[in-house]
Amino acid sequence: MTLDAQRPDHAPSDHPALRHGRTGILLANLGTPDGTDYWSMRRYLSEFLSDKRVIDYPKWKWQPILQGIILTKRPFASGKAYKSIWNEERDESPLMTITRDQTDAIRAALTADYGDQVMVDFCMRYGNPSTASKVREMVAAGCTRILFFPLYPHYAGATSATANDQFFRALMEETWQPTARVVEPYFENPAYIDALAQSVEKAYSETDTPPEMLVVSYHGMPQRYLTQGDPYHCQCQKTTRLLRERLGWDKDRITTTFQSVFGPEEWLRPYTVEEVARLARDEGKTRIAVIAPAFSADCIETLEEINEEIRESFEEAGGESFTYIPCLNDTPDHVAALTAIIRENLGGWVA
Known part of the structure; x- marks a missing residue:
């Protein structure tokens, strides 16, 4: 919904009507191929x-x-x-489906609070809908302020930073730039941690025999990036610690790993695909669960890599029970956490 265009107060009678004064909330995720x-x-x-x-x-x-x-x-x-994971009904990737559903739920919650003052939409860093196209739509709809929300709990140059880069590049194309804010990483946000914990508790309650180990798998990055000052590794470790404390567990029930290694460089270790095999082969852990807190929505790295490749590595090493705990996706507690973060960041912008 867009506001009707109006002539600005005190403007001459021949001044063109403008849409003006709305606040855009633009959610951003990684992206997806069109087919x-x-x-x-x-x-x-x-x-x-x-x-x-x-x-x-x-x-x-x-x-x-x-x-x-x-x-x-x-x-x-x-x-x-x-x-192997494509949403055939909608002819799109699961990431696209879930991000749209998240956006719809957040839009409904914020519209109930703020009405036509806000415009809620989503974009992708790579592929469609592009960041630039959505910024253009928001400006055309009268958004003079935009809150940009990269849907990555943890900051990394290859995720949060490049999403921000693309947002700022889009602003460079606008003659009348909206005022902009960027939501900071939420890796330690209590509502996010609680939503993660609830997803673990739910998954464990649905098993006949609880897993012996929870593997907290994060997307990896080259070790060199850490030494150059990227805070991603430290933020991931803190999320795992806060999740363990919220669950009330001892340290030997949970471990942090990294997945999606690409290229010849040394990446953050331990590698998930190797660690799950080691747990089965060397420590006799035949029942494990895997959760991926760095992803706000299930995607190729979770549905195919974790639930197929990493599962296979575990089972080939002697593992018997592999439980994949889905991303938070558009669950009510996740939507509520994201919406609360947005409300906090809208302070002073909307009543």
Whole structure:
């Protein structure tokens, strides 16, 4: 819904009518290919892997490898992986479906509070709907303020920072820029931690025999980024600690790991795919659960990598019971936590 265009107060009679004075809330997630075919996958992977925040090698060195080698074969493998989890009914990836559902629920809650003062929408860093297109829509609808919310609980250069970069680039294209705020990472937010804990408690209550170990798996990044000052690793460790304390568990019931290793560099360890096998093979842990708190919505890294590849690694090493605990997605407690964070960040902007 948009406000009707009006002539500004005290303006001359021939002044054009304008939409003015609304506040936009723009949620942002990583992105998704438009389809599972080769060219859709290639476009998406090219945009993603060309981002200097994701792969920071010199362009002259990286682009020939990317365009000439990686993007010749990888779209086929990635397309197959996406096809295994694709939402056939809506013809879109689960990430798209879930992000839209989250946005709809948050919009309903905020509209009930603020009415037409706010406009709530979502964008993707890579692919569609693009950040620039949604910023343009909000400005055209009369948003003179935009609250930008990267849906990453933890800050990382390859997630939060690149989403912010794209948002600021979009603002550069606007003649009349809206005032902007960015929501800070919420890795230690009590409502977020409580929502995670409730999801663990629910999953454990539904098993015949509770898992012996909870593996808290975060998306990985090169070890070098940590030494360069990226706070991601420390924030992940704190989330795990706060989750353990909220659950009231001893340290030996929970462990932190990192997944999605890419390229030849050393990444944050331990690697999830190796650690789950070690737990089964060396420690005799035959029942484990895996949760992925760094993802606000289930996606290829959780539905395919964790629930298929990492599960297979565990079972091949002797594991017997593997429980994947879904991301918080559009569950009521997650929506309530995100909405509360938004309300706090709207302070002074809307009544």
